[in-house]
Structure formats: C-alpha cells, structure tokens
Amino acid sequence: MEIEPLPQVSASKVIGLLEYLDDSNGKEDIYRLAEEIHYELGELLSVIKMAEMLGLAETPGGDVVIQTLGRDLLKNKMVERKLIIREQLTKLPIFQRLTQFLQESESGRLDRETILEELSRCLPHENIDDLFKTVVNWGRFAELFGYHSDTRMLYLDEESFPSGS
Amino acid sequence: MPALREISFTVREGEFIALVGPSGCGKSTLLRILAGLVPPTEGVVLYEGQTQKSVNLDSAMVFQSFALFPWLTVMGNVEVGLEARGLSKMARRKKAAYFIDKVGLDGFEEAYPRELSGGMKQRVGLARALAVEPKLLCMDEPFSALDPLTTLALREEVLMLWEDQTMPVNTIIMVTHIIEEAVLMADRVLVLSSHPGTLLADIPITLSRPRDKKDPVVDELSDNIFSLMA
Numbered sequence: 001m002e003i004e005p006l007p008q009v010s011a012s013k014v015i016g017l018l019e020y021l022d023d024s025n026g027k028e029d030i031y032r033l034a035e036e037i038h039y040e041l042g043e044l045l046s047v048i049k050m051a052e053m054l055g056l057a058e059t060p061g062g063d064v065v066i067q068t069l070g071r072d073l074l075k076n077k078m079v080e081r082k083l084i085i086r087e088q089l090t091k092l093p094i095f096q097r098l099t100q101f102l103q104e105s106e107s108g109r110l111d112r113e114t115i116l117e118e119l120s121r122c123l124p125h126e127n128i129d130d131l132f133k134t135v136v137n138w139g140r141f142a143e144l145f146g147y148h149s150d151t152r153m154l155y156l157d158e159e160s161f162p163s164g165s
Numbered sequence: 166m167p168a169l170r171e172i173s174f175t176v177r178e179g180e181f182i183a184l185v186g187p188s189g190c191g192k193s194t195l196l197r198i199l200a201g202l203v204p205p206t207e208g209v210v211l212y213e214g215q216t217q218k219s220v221n222l223d224s225a226m227v228f229q230s231f232a233l234f235p236w237l238t239v240m241g242n243v244e245v246g247l248e249a250r251g252l253s254k255m256a257r258r259k260k261a262a263y264f265i266d267k268v269g270l271d272g273f274e275e276a277y278p279r280e281l282s283g284g285m286k287q288r289v290g291l292a293r294a295l296a297v298e299p300k301l302l303c304m305d306e307p308f309s310a311l312d313p314l315t316t317l318a319l320r321e322e323v324l325m326l327w328e329d330q331t332m333p334v335n336t337i338i339m340v341t342h343i344i345e346e347a348v349l350m351a352d353r354v355l356v357l358s359s360h361p362g363t364l365l366a367d368i369p370i371t372l373s374r375p376r377d378k379k380d381p382v383v384d385e386l387s388d389n390i391f392s393l394m395a
Contacts, residue, residue: 012284016314019321023377037313047314077325078269137282140272148275157272 003093003122006134007046011141014051021066054088086142102156109155168194170361181337183347186357192340193305200224200303225294229306231286233278240274243292264296284315298333305340344387349376356393365393
C-alpha cells in the first residue's frame, strides 16, 4: 500500500475540529469554517485531511462532515479517545511501515537518523524532519511509539512490542 | 488609585466561576489574591470561614503562558509541585503518572516542552496543577495562547475533568477576556469594570451542559455581558 505523509497537525486540533462540527449539527462548509475560526485555508485543510485519514470526518463537496467514529470519540474520556486514535493510526501505512521497521530491529528501538533515512526512502519529496516530529507526536499520543530526545531513539511502546523486554 | 475596589462575592464549593472584564481591569490580580499569591492591600479573603493569610495550599494555578520548566521533561514538570509538598520520589512518580494519564499526556512523559504543541503544553500545566489535588483550581486565561481549534478541544477537556467525580478538584475560578468562553463554561460569570476593577454584575448561567455556542441564549447572555462592559 502506498505510504502517505502525515499532515503536520496535532491531535488537539483534530479533536477541536470534531468539537466544532459536533456543535454545528455535524457539518460545515470548509470556507465558512476557515473564516469562523480565523484559520488560513491551507492549515485548516491539513487538519481536515488528518481527520479524514483517521476516519473521523469526510469531505463531500465543499463541506466537512463528522463521522460516527468522530462522534464516538467525543463521547469518550481521554483514555478511550486515545485508544480509538491508536486503532486508526495502526491502519495507516506510514505507521505500519515504521512499526515493522522497529520490530525488525534487535531491541525494538532505532536512532533518529535511521528512521529519517527510512522515511526519505519512502517519501523522497517530503520535509523529513517535520514528518518525523509529526510521527513522534502522534505515536506518543496513541502510545504506539516512544521517543527519547536525549538519546534520539525511537522505540515501540511496550504494548506494541511485548517481546522486546 | 487601587487596582481593585468594592469587590465582594462568595464562591460555593463545586462551582465553576468565570471572571471577565476588559484588559487591565485587575481580574488576574484578583485571581492571585484569591489563591493567596498576592496579599490584598485592604480587605480579606475568607477560605472555608478562615481569613487567608498566605498561599492557599488547597489551590493550584494554571497560567496562560504554561509556565513550564524547559529543562524538565513532562514528568519532571508535573512532579515539581509535588516535590515542594514533601512527597517521596516514588509517591511523586505515581501521582504524577496518574494525572498525566487523566489529561491525555500518557506517552509524552519523557518529552521536553520544546517538543510539544501548545495544547500539549497546557495539558502539562493542567496535570501539574491537578497533581497537587487542589480543591480550588485557578486558571488565568488558560486558552488564550492556543489556536482556536485547540481551544475548543481543551475547553471540553477541562469541563470533563471538572465533572469527573474521581477528581479531587471540584471548584474552578477562571479568568478570561472572552465572554462567550465564560458563558459556555461557567456556572456564574462575575463581570468586572476597569480603573479600578469593581464588580459590575454576578450573572448565573443556568444552561445545561454541554452548551452549544450557536444556542441563541448563549448569544443573548454574551451580548448582555458585553454591554455591561462596554
């Protein structure tokens, strides 16, 4: 499956988008939304794209519409929200590739440079430093990956790599 | 001229109070006086019937600018308030981990503030405040350094934590200059005027939660508060 880059947005923004849509009968015109929240359109499209990749929203026509999974996420507390996002992230080829790459390593951990090389091999036209930061943030949020910035090591979270102990 | 004058009100246990007013009206000063961080030049603050003479150890503060230590990790930043309260290292770690989990920061324990988005930084501020298990949570413009979508997410998360019966904190006083935010979140909105800051109105918000920003009553209440301040 083709590996797609992750838009550079945080989990908070995606959850905020869902909150907005939930308050707007589940749907809003994208241009009007950008105006309402004073977002530059490109930035808003990145947030919407991430929500779509996670199966939380869709974009029929010029609208953005919350999906059942997005509503379910809002009904839950933080721990359950993270589980929903974790499950969705594991379906994305970029997380599948990095998880596999880390699992193939001896200890379930790899240094940042090795990960950057792998990311540039998969996505040669992307800004790899930014992509790495985004992957680390979502990976941490979903507790799929940990990253130790002092040693610059990315590793599989315990639950994703139980045999690594 | 005093910064604040003729301000008298009672906060009941379990209430969510919003302090609103134009910038420079002294609402942040009032919040600091309520938390015991700044002594009033005149007048008193009574906490549980006793005159407050120093920092209220039953309170904790969340700041607009997050006020995190950049050289400490998320875990270190949350533990720091517990260290000051004399907890052992093991007890600190356990308590910090619990509140880190509650605010959705599980997985970020070893991250430094520079690695975090604004929303995540404020979650650290929130976890640090909650970790000391305050009865009273004071928040000074907690969302004003955040982008609009992050603000929507964090407002709801703060309300979820406040409504969570397992959390020790049950009373919140929040300073904000955004009237709609006060109406959407609080049980009562205290409206201050400026120069000097005086209490103009104490407005109960009886709308059920979750509140909808497109509800015409929210609009009407916001308009009323705005015209008081204008």
